[in-house]
Amino acid sequence: MELETFAAQLSFPLDPFQKEACRALEAGHGVLVCAPTGAGKTVIGEFAVHLALTSGRKCFYTTPIKALSNQKYADLVDRYGKSSVGLLTGDLSINPEAPVVVMTTEVLRNMLYADSPVLRGLSHVVMDEVHYLADRFRGAVWEEVILHLPEEVRLVSLSATVSNAEEFGAWMETVRGDTEIIVDEVRPVPLWQHIMVGRRLFDLFDHDAQVADSNAKLIVDRELVRHLKQRQALDRADSWQPRGRGRGDRGGSSSNFRPLARPEVIARLDEEGLLPAITFIFSRAGCDAAVAQCLRSRLRLTTEEQVEAITAIIDKHTGELPRADLEVLGYWEWREALERGIAAHHAGMLPAFRHTVEELFVNGLVRAVFATETLALGINMPARTVVLERLVKYNGETHAELTPGEYTQLTGRAGRRGIDVEGHAVVLWQPGIETTEVAGLASTRTFPLRSSFRPAYNMSINLIDRMGAAESRSLLERSFAQFQADRSVVGIVRTIERNRVVLAELSDQLGGADGEFFEYAQLRERVRARERQLEKQGRTDRRQDAVSSLTALRRGDVIAIPVGRRSGLAVVLETDSDPNDPRPLVLTEDKWAGRISAADFPAPAKSLGSMRLPRHVDHRTARSRRDLASALRSTGIVPPGRYSKRKSPAASDRELATLRRALRSHPCHTAPDREQLSRIGERYNSLARETETLRQKVAATTNSLARTFDRIVALLAEREYIEEEGHGITENGQRLSRIYSESDLLVAECLRGGLWKGLGPAELAGVVSTMVYESRQDGDTGDRGPTGPSRHALTRTLQVWSELRADEVRHKLPLTREPDFGFVSAIYKWARGEPLVDALLAAGDRGQALSAGDFVRWCRQVIDLLDQVQSTAPDREVRAAATKAVHAIRRGVVAIDAA
Structure with missing residues (x-):
């Protein structure tokens, strides 16, 4: 058996779930393996590599991010040698014809669409972190790969523990054939939960009670x-003390609570032998501030020998950085922190800095890392302890409490297999944190996998090119998204059936469908329905009047906001002519x-x-707002005391008047039991x-x-990307099929229309950046271009976007996002060879320079799209630029x- 041969090469025995999955693979089945972080799922992927090599076939090993691909490539090269392993990440192409190739999932998707010859001889595909298919932005890629892979390829799907593994496995069985589902919920390293209150570290759960009765609830x-009750009692006593004489050092109330300083938290963990630790802070600035706080303290976690090893690794990763850029990169502070065993880790860091931190941490040389939650989703960087400062994070729209799934994912980093006997999760207590709330998070294992798969332009054009419109529709109906949608309607259909029975009973009580009172009840319903319709029409008319009036406003107009907490006079600073939802800026x-x-x-x-306004109004500064508000009040304009109400459409509606007359003249209107039967009606x-409504929901979902x-x-x-009746794609469609961007159709339209002809390389980079860049703050999205040609190209690009958006509204499709001008000047300066500091400041938001890590990330995304422009643009001049x-x-x- 190949499993015995493979297992003999390992330095550790296989766990039962690993053996079960490997046996299923050797028997020719596909597998879906769900297990906690650090449980050793990747061993099953490595066994798939072993099976492919021993049979003279190929194995592709896919990961969601480039960093994981690089890490897995290094692991497989160590085992099988450079000649047997390749790497494809978009940035790198190493030995792509090798029998084992590590790649990002997007690369494999693109290969499948292009029917790449590299796919020949493929027997196994490992999809590491397959739960990424729930990712809002990139999740569709995983489903595309699962649906498009040839039937004979065995799929090895490795996932974090999800609560609906059986549902996901049932779908995999439907679309991939024989698939074994293996779920293991046992952590290889036990996890202990703690609460730190001040300097005291408590267990979260009463383990003695658990030992006494293993079936007892946690x-x-x-x-x-008891300790928290004592603190609260003291805090209540403090609240009666005169100001300045309370026991503020104890904390516990929102007025006098002071959290333990971060260096003290790390020092306390060090005393308990709980380092290395990752402290999750849900903001980049917070991570950097934590490191700065530690640098101001006397905290040092390294020996002189370790400092020597640290400096060698730093120099290895950063030796090629231009000396002129070190200051703007914050290099010297970053280096000092590392030499003291302390670091931040987040997406805003320069990749070279981030990779240095990862290597130092894995080697035990950095012992305290302050990280954003992206670390929990990406690189393999476990610690002895995970610390959570807060149980609330910003989710992109609002501050929301952590879900049990998020808590499990973050604390899953605690406990290094083969190093730690146990892992530790520490929540720092502060007012508002309830121990029962933490206990609920720590004891719940709900992390449902929800598909984010939706057809998009590039996906659709590639599907039609490969299989035509009819077969493409069939494939979409086999997606996990549709599988989940169809399952969701089962309960609704049951409710519809129950409602039908009740409706029949009620109809009988009204004398049957042909009875007079049933007719009367239906007439009453028609009256109410017409009233509701007219009320809705009135609201729509009022809103349309308001929309029209807002689009007609001009800069400097003084208006009265009639209701709400902003009611009173206001002056228009910026107009907005959006015909659907105008939002003028006012003061x-x-x-x-x-x-x-x-x-x-x-x-x-x-x-x-109206009032005269300065040419440039900076409404973000308090002084400017104060001066303008004073000028507004001094105009002497008085808001009207009241506004006139619009007459209700119901008052003059003929149809409603006719229905009301019919109701009053109906024989049942004067019946003695009218009210009783009316309630039944x-x-x-x-x-x-x-x-x-439920029927419509079923119809919409199916x-x-x-x-x-x-x-x-x-x-x-309509736009001539597809031939008539969906039988094939046009030359324009061929170009669109090779553009992989969130704004794919907009890019294709700009290339097709020659909008970017005549631009120099730096100007083209600036214009292309608008397709990928996303400003972190709403509001001003940058200038309109540094040169005349780029401004002209950007204006025309916006026009095309506006026309495309109108078509998308008409076809009831998701809207292509508006081009973002926030990176235009920065990438233009950089492409012209200007210094890094100038480029970072040009991309700044509200006076803050862009971080170096973000700058590099956006530059690489612009490079990716420029590569696609180079291979798809119909114009030679644009390709050369x-x-x-x-x-x-x-x-x-x-x-x-x-x-």
């Missing part, structure tokens, strides 16, 4: 509960500046007068409306992806550590 440690007499919308105006906005009508696909096909056919732009950008910090 209960919070009694000593922890109120109370010094508030912000955007208003139609929701603020139950009556149309009217200009009450209302129940019938209410249930009938609910049932119809085949929903295929309907979206049909709309995309209709738009692409794209090639030169790539070379111009790939220098200095962007070129270093490009892997």
Whole structure:
């Protein structure tokens, strides 16, 4: 058996779940393996590599991010040698014809669409971190690969523990054939949960009670509960003390609580033997501030011998950095922190810095890392202890409490297999944290996998090119997204059936469908429905009036905001002509500046007068707001005391008047039991409306992806990317099929229309950056281009986007995001060879320079898209400019550590 041969080469015995999965693979099955972080799932992927090599076939090993691909490539080279292993990440192409190739999942997706000859002889594909298919932005790639891989290829899917593994496995069985589902929830290194209150470290759970009764529910440690009650009692006593004489050092209330300083937390963990530790802080600035705080203290976690080893690794990764850039990169502070065993780790860091931290941490030379949650999703960097400062994080829209799945993912980094006997998770207590809340997070293992698969332009054009429109629709109907959608309607269909039974009973009580009172009940329902329709129409008309009035406003107009906490006079600083949702920028007499919308105006906005404004108004500064508000108040304009209410459409509606007359003249209107039967009729009508809504929901859910696909096909056919009736794609469609960008169709339209002709390399880089860059702050998205040609190209690009958006609205499709101008000047300066500090400042947001890590990341995304422009642009001049732009950008910090 090959499993015995493989196992004999390992330095450790295989766990039961590893053996089960490997046996299934050797028997020719596909496998889905769900196990906790650090459980050793990748061993199963390595066995797939072994099977492919021993049978003279190929194995592809895919990962979600380049850093993991690089790490896995190094592991497999150590085992099988450089000649047997290749690497493809977009940035790098090493030995792509090798029998074992490590790659990002996007690379494999692109290969499948291009029907690459490298696919020949492929027997196994390992999809590491397959739960990434839930990722909002990139998740569709995993499903595309699963659906497109040839049937004979065995798929090895490795996932974090998810609560719906059986559902995911059932779908895999449907689309891939025989698939074994192996779920293991046992952590290889036990995890102990703690709460740190001040300098005291408590167990979260009462383990003595658990030992006494193994079936007992987990209960919070009694000593922890008692200690917190004592603190709260002291805090209540403090609240009666005169100001300045309370026991503020104890903490515990929002007024006098002071968290333990970060250097003290690390020192306390060191005393307990709990280092190395990763402290998760949900902001980049917070991570950097934590390191700075430690540097200001006396904290040092390294010996002189370790400092020598640290400096050697630092020099290895950063020796090629331009000396002129070291100051702007914060190199010397970063280096001092590393030499003291302390580091930050987040996406805003220069890749060379981040990789240095990773190597030092894995080698035990850095012992305290302050990291954002991205570390938990990416690189293999376990610690003895994980510390959580807060149980709330910003999710991109609002501050939200951590979910049990997120808590499990973060604390999953605690406990190094083969090094630690146990791992530790420490939550730092602060007011508002309830021990029962932490206990709930720590004891719940819910992490459901939800598909994020949706048809997009590039995906659709590639599907049609490979298999035609009809077969493409069929493939979309086999996606995990549709599988989950169809399962979700099972309960709804049961509810519809139950409602039908109740409706029949209620109908009988009304004398049957042909009875007079049933007719009367239906007439009453028609009256109510018409009233609801007119009320809705009135709201729509009022909103449209408000929209029209807002789009008509001019800069300097003085208006009155009639309702809400911003009510009063305001002056228009920026207009907005969006026909659907205009949001002009205004400043109120109370010094508030912000955007208003139609929701603020139950009556149309009217200009009450106007005032002269400076050419440039910086509404973000308090002084500017104060001066303008003073000028506004001094205009003498008085807001109207009240606004006139719009007359209700119901008052003059003929149809409603006719229905009301019919109701009053109906024989049942004067019946003695009218009210009793009317209540039954209302129940019938209410249930009938609910049932119809459920039917519509089922109809919308069933085949929903295929309907979206049909709309995309209709738009692409209109714009001549698809031949008539979806039988093939045009030359324009061929170009679109090779553009992998969130703004793929917009890029294709700009190339097709020759909008970017005549631009120099730096100008083209600036224009292309608008397709990928996303400003971290809403509001001003940068200037309109540093040169005349680039400004012209950007203006035309915006026009094309506006036309495309109108088509997408008409076809009821998701809207292509607006080009973002925030990186134009920065990439232009960099591509022209200007210093790094100038480029970072040019990309700054509200006076803050862009971080070096973000700058490099955006530069590489621009390079990726420029590469696609170089291979797809119909114009030779544009292709040449794209090639030169790539070379111009790939220098200095962007070129270093490009892997």
